[in-house]
Amino acid sequence: MSRTSPVVLGIESSCDETGAGLVSDGVLLGDALASSMDAHARYGGVVPEVAARAHLEAMVPVVRQALDAASLDLADVDAVAVTAGPGLSTAVQVGLASAKALAFAIGKPLYGVHHLAGHAAVDVLEHGPLPARCVALVVSGGHTSLLLLGDLGRDPVVHLGDTTDDAAGEAFDKVARVLGLGYPGGPAVDRAARDGDPRAIAFPRALSRPQDPAYGFSFSGLKTAVARWVEARTDAGGQVPVADVAASFQEAVADVLTRKAVAACREHGVGTLLLVGGVAANTRVRSLAEERCAAAGLELRVPPVRLCTDNGAMIAAVGDLLVRAGAPASPLSLAADPSAPLTGALLSGPWA
Ligand code: KG4
Ligand code: ZN
Numbered sequence: 001m002s003r004t005s006p007v008v009l010g011i012e013s014s015c016d017e018t019g020a021g022l023v024s025d026g027v028l029l030g031d032a033l034a035s036s037m038d039a040h041a042r043y044g045g046v047v048p049e050v051a052a053r054a055h056l057e058a059m060v061p062v063v064r065q066a067l068d069a070a071s072l073d074l075a076d077v078d079a080v081a082v083t084a085g086p087g088l089s090t091a092v093q094v095g096l097a098s099a100k101a102l103a104f105a106i107g108k109p110l111y112g113v114h115h116l117a118g119h120a121a122v123d124v125l126e127h128g129p130l131p132a133r134c135v136a137l138v139v140s141g142g143h144t145s146l147l148l149l150g151d152l153g154r155d156p157v158v159h160l161g162d163t164t165d166d167a168a169g170e171a172f173d174k175v176a177r178v179l180g181l182g183y184p185g186g187p188a189v190d191r192a193a194r195d196g197d198p199r200a201i202a203f204p205r206a207l208s209r210p211q212d213p214a215y216g217f218s219f220s221g222l223k224t225a226v227a228r229w230v231e232a233r234t235d236a237g238g239q240v241p242v243a244d245v246a247a248s249f250q251e252a253v254a255d256v257l258t259r260k261a262v263a264a265c266r267e268h269g270v271g272t273l274l275l276v277g278g279v280a281a282n283t284r285v286r287s288l289a290e291e292r293c294a295a296a297g298l299e300l301r302v303p304p305v306r307l308c309t310d311n312g313a314m315i316a317a318v319g320d321l322l323v324r325a326g327a328p329a330s331p332l333s334l335a336a337d338p339s340a341p342l343t344g345a346l347l348s349g350p351w352a
Pocket of ligand 1: 142280283
């Protein structure tokens with residue numbers, strides 16, 4: 001079959017998922033994912049060295065599997081996109097080195113991309129091209145940001161607000177630990193909350209006063225409030241109502257996230273809210289966002305759950321946008337940038 005649009009291979013390895021995906025002209029041709037999650041469970045969180053070793057072992061089979069899923073060969077790939085940051089340094093470096101080797105071997109350009117831009121771009125694969133402007137709420141394990149997006153392949157990203165302490169996903173993971181729900185915490189809290197009453201406990205909604213930054217987030221106080229509440233109940237010899245605590249905590253997070261996101265759309269005259277990142281997989285965050293966007297007359301775009309958490313398709317999706325925008329390729333000397341700020345989809349520095 002002859003293909004006129006370039007095929008982009010995307011590689012993701014910033015945390016505990018090894019992902020590869022193939023995208024052409026906004027269409028997902030195939031992808032594959034391996035996770036080292038189980039290896040971290042007994043430590044209660046991701047161990048960077050364990051993650052890096054797992055990426056090393058999984059990388060070649062995952063790329064092979066993605067190519068097979070797309071019925072393509074490495075020779076069909078026209079560009080290689082890879083997460084160059086942010087993420088765990090050891091983990092990012094495995095993906096970056098692999099992508100460089102592949103790009104060099106096939107003589108095709110390399111694009112170092114920002115992981116969070118991938119989270120935003122992945123929605124294109126499900127719902128088509130993004131509108132000219134949208135507000136993106138990016139909620140992951142390491143980041144929580146409200147962004148104003150233009151053309152993701154070309155324009156700089158404008159930050160309307162970010163978290164001042166913990167990311168929303170981090171709060172989910174910590175609360176899961178306090179409740180003895182294990183790792184990974186987000187899906188466990190989500191499941192536990194199904195049987196709970198979201199109004200059982202009035203946990204705080206941080207930065208919600210008029211004098212607070214309108215689009216700033218803070219989840220560290222909420223996490224502490226949950227821990228204190230559980231501690232007090234335990235000290236008093238009572239049973240901890242895990243489902244109610246999980247549901248009330250989840251409600252507090254969903255409430256603040258969606259209220260601020262809708263307000264940002266209104267203030268900036270934007271008609272579309274893009275909800276992305278691992279926490280966008282959360283049942284209540286999704287349903288409350290739907291409710292509030294519908295009430296405000298906004299279009300809500302949320303990727304399917306499988307594409308919300310880290311994967312290779314999202315990196316191929318953002319690479320595809322960059323290739324189509326004519327972005328300059330990255331040099332093979334591109335270095336991993338574990339704490340790269342999000343200023344645009346392409347990560348052009350620092351250099352090794
Ligand atoms: O985007 P992601 O896969 O990785 C990062 O870039 O950080 O996000 C992972 C985060 C973790 O904190 C995880 O607990 C959270 O997303 N998460 C969820 C759910 N699924 C994943 N949080 C709440 N509810 C979920 N269903
Ligand atoms: Zn992520």
